Amino acid sequence: MKEIDVFRQWNRKRHEYATAWQKRTGGKVMGYFCTYVPEEILHAAGVLPVRVLGSHEPQNVTEPHIFAMFCPFCRDCLAQGLKGRYKYLDGLMIAQSCLHIRQAYTSWIKHVPVGFSYYLCMPHKVQSRRAYPYLRGELEAFRKAVEGWTGKQISDKALREAIAVYNENRRLMRELYDTRKQAEPPVSGEEVMEISLAQQMVDKREHNEALRKLLAALPRRKRDRPAGTRLMIIGSEDDDIDFLHMVESLNKEQYPATFVVDEHCTGSRYFWNDVPEDKDALMALSRRYIERPPCPTKDWEERKRIPHIMKLARDFGAQGAIVMQQKFCDPHELDTVAIRKELEKQGIKTLFLEFDVTVPIGQFRIRVEAFLETLKQEDLF
Numbered sequence: 001m002k003e004i005d006v007f008r009q010w011n012r013k014r015h016e017y018a019t020a021w022q023k024r025t026g027g028k029v030m031g032y033f034c035t036y037v038p039e040e041i042l043h044a045a046g047v048l049p050v051r052v053l054g055s056h057e058p059q060n061v062t063e064p065h066i067f068a069m070f071c072p073f074c075r076d077c078l079a080q081g082l083k084g085r086y087k088y089l090d091g092l093m094i095a096q097s098c099l100h101i102r103q104a105y106t107s108w109i110k111h112v113p114v115g116f117s118y119y120l121c122m123p124h125k126v127q128s129r130r131a132y133p134y135l136r137g138e139l140e141a142f143r144k145a146v147e148g149w150t151g152k153q154i155s156d157k158a159l160r161e162a163i164a165v166y167n168e169n170r171r172l173m174r175e176l177y178d179t180r181k182q183a184e185p186p187v188s189g190e191e192v193m194e195i196s197l198a199q200q201m202v203d204k205r206e207h208n209e210a211l212r213k214l215l216a217a218l219p220r221r222k223r224d225r226p227a228g229t230r231l232m233i234i235g236s237e238d239d240d241i242d243f244l245h246m247v248e249s250l251n252k253e254q255y256p257a258t259f260v261v262d263e264h265c266t267g268s269r270y271f272w273n274d275v276p277e278d279k280d281a282l283m284a285l286s287r288r289y290i291e292r293p294p295c296p297t298k299d300w301e302e303r304k305r306i307p308h309i310m311k312l313a314r315d316f317g318a319q320g321a322i323v324m325q326q327k328f329c330d331p332h333e334l335d336t337v338a339i340r341k342e343l344e345k346q347g348i349k350t351l352f353l354e355f356d357v358t359v360p361i362g363q364f365r366i367r368v369e370a371f372l373e374t375l376k377q378e379d380l381f
């Protein structure tokens, strides 16, 4: 479908897109780690934020810089920097989330020249009333640093406009997700993953435009296979398109299955909540990033992530959940047990899979087929 191909192209040609954008606009490109980065401030300064992701290829360049028992995602990201795949970046930044990805960031800025780098101290204890003014202060400092870097003043008006563009993007994405609640969703999980990945690397105004065209075309679309078992995918970072493709291409008579929703940081966790109305734009941003669906590194003392997952599972009618984990990912490993327990308690069977840089498609296929078979058998009784 041509309305989806545009996202696929952006995703596949992410570096070409960013360099062409740079030439076309004369603007700067900021690579970033972690979805706690307040992109709206960058957008308001005319900067393109591009999320750094891995390439899923085996590599041998990170060993001197990062322990092999750090998660494969952060090692894969660092490898991209060391191999010069992001050499067009004008800047690189991170907002504090987990130690693994911070190590990727600090190794990168030490070993790969980059014009500007920034560490944003996103608080861990978001469930404190002091987190709001604290983060607001950090955002103010970040705004000044970006002004100094770009030589452009970021007015409140520009900030508000950026917030409006981003909120619209989030609203359109939620609208797209809503179509997946249908008995026969018009889009596959793999296609949605292409769209949500592109969302994190292209200009949001262009992404909005493409989303509007897609949403207008979707009511006429009928997929050529039945939805089958409705699956949810839960985890940390997940851009394993090949895995989703494999699951959704299994024999359609025997094992039809479709991912109808996700809860991970390259999917719904990235865009689920809006920046609220607030006269103070920086406080509005502070509220948004503090109150967003949490990463496990910030989900304490009250654990808010699990009820959020359960609500998504219910709203989208998930029958089974694949709980994926990046090998050695401590924050998510700690959450997985409780998540699986709660899902199973609510009658949603789970399959746990551990992911590495490359995806063992053959091995995973057998495990997914066995899982779908179990769900089918349960339906018979």
Ligand code: SF4
Residues within 6 Å of the ligand: 071, 072, 073, 074, 098, 099, 100, 101, 236, 237, 326, 328, 329, 330, 331, 332
């Ligand atoms: S949260 Fe997990 S997957 Fe994400 S960077 Fe940290 S260790 Fe890796």
